[in-house]
């Protein structure tokens with residue numbers, strides 16, 4: 489299998505850190521042992537955990553005001569796959585790539601080959617009816633799957649079916665639909681009618697879904713519509729999944745909620761009723777900021793994983809969440825940011841695995857709020873970095889991915905081959 493970064497660079501960087509890692513791992517193992525936790529059991533779970541990279545995440549995003557292209561940005565989907573290969577090589581936590589059509593449209597056979605070079609696979613397909621493609625007949629300016637115009641809706645349905653077709657050829661098993669449909673003025677659309685049109689359109693797409701595929705619908709409170717949004721909250725999303733069928737699930741993007749919303753409780757509700765499809769992990773301070781996962785509120789990320797681990801351990805029905813990142817970068821190297829995010833997601837998982845669930849259940853039964861919350865904090869405060877680093881090292885990744893990436897001068901090398909482009913695919917959403 490090919491790698492983008494010379495294996496010698498990784499080996500040399502790891503050599504500098506291997507001894508310290510082993511002693512940190514041993515110390516943590518001893519500490520966890522005293523708490524009745526087998527460090528190797530946690531390590532095995534972390535090793536089996538993966539989060540998908542969004543193809544659009546490896547380019548520099550921007551804001552609605554400006555975009556400052558970075559050096560050596562990917563020019564097309566094949567460059568994007570190479571950047572994803574770097575992230576996987578160093579973190580060993582991101583074995584799959586999620587494509588966005590038409591941004592990543594290319595010959596499926598070539599896509600398959602490009603991923604196979606690095607042992608990468610494809611995750612969910614993402615459709616795009618929130619912007620107009622160059623060659624389309626009807627504009628999505630006033631909506632897509634909920635448009636008042638039947639021909640526009642048909643075009644949006646067909647685009648989603650095309651995404652399924654491409655996905656089938658490259659081994660994807662899910663379609664994610666997010667639409668920007670909504671309104672900017674009270675009275676602009678009829679809420680009921682537009683949602684009815686949307687539901688009908690989603691049903692038409694679902695009819696084309698292969699039996700072993702899942703359909704994910706993603707809600708978002710606002711933006712680009714600023715007064716009303718058709719799929720604005722998890723309740724609406726739940727209705728969609730419920731009305732559409734058994735293979736329709738809700739996708740939770742962490743940045744798509746009002747500030748202060750209790751996202752972990754939404755996660756719990758969706759799990760309880762068998763409709764949690766997966767995640768777009770990122771972080772936010774104000775809105776859909778698409779900041780790196782865990783960069784603003786790592787405790788919230790942990791609390792989300794606390795629900796996921798609870799479901800995993802209790803064998804919740806229809807529980808198989810698809811984990812993906814969804815972020816956009818303005819001031820960092822996207823490869824570095826995506827590596828850090830993948831590791832943050834892994835960290836949240838590993839720390840959630842440390843929660844003493846028996847003790848927690850006891851404190852909940854006896855209404856001991858203080859000890860219940862301290863039980864979570866004890867897990868959250870545990871520094872699991874030696875477990876994460878050990879998982880990477882064992883799989884051939886980097887003990888310190890960012891240091892190793894910088895030592896490889898990858899960005900400088902690709903900058904020489906890839907001239908700066910004004911637009912890297914992917915907008916401000």
Ligand code: LRH
Pocket residue numbers: 544614666706708741768776814917
């Ligand atoms: C919408 C969104 C959705 C899109 C992506 C580019 O804000 O989160 O997942 O596909 O951004």
Ligand code: MN
Pocket residue numbers: 706741768814
């Ligand atoms: Mn998203």
Ligand code: MN
Pocket residue numbers: 708741743744776814917
């Ligand atoms: Mn978003």
